[in-house]
Amino acid sequence: MEIRSEILWIILGSAAVTVIPRVLPLMVLSRFKLPDWSMRWLNHVPVSIMAALVAQELLLEDGKLAPLATNTELFAAVPAFLVAIFTRSLLGTVTVGIVSLMLLRLVLPG
Numbered sequence: 001m002e003i004r005s006e007i008l009w010i011i012l013g014s015a016a017v018t019v020i021p022r023v024l025p026l027m028v029l030s031r032f033k034l035p036d037w038s039m040r041w042l043n044h045v046p047v048s049i050m051a052a053l054v055a056q057e058l059l060l061e062d063g064k065l066a067p068l069a070t071n072t073e074l075f076a077a078v079p080a081f082l083v084a085i086f087t088r089s090l091l092g093t094v095t096v097g098i099v100s101l102m103l104l105r106l107v108l109p110g
Helices: 005-029 036-043 045-059 072-087 090-107
Strands: none
Touching (some): 036 045
16 A cells, blocks of 8 residues: 555644644643643633533524524523533433433424
């Protein structure tokens, strides 16, 4: 099996642009002691990114605000959020979310 040089360069370039933005900040920031306020701020970044992704998926449809009456994903998210809050179980949250959406799509027209 022969690899063309163009394909090899594309693979190497893709690897570089994937690794450099992840490894370079890690290498640079590991040499410094960040202040406490910045560490507290950075602790909120994963939660805010997840909230933005979930909110976009639940509230938008084709780039516009989804109508509440037909937003089955939002209705299915409510029991999933409750399970997440009270049990902190990822498996339980995903299971309740999937079952809720399945039942809502089965019952509601559209």
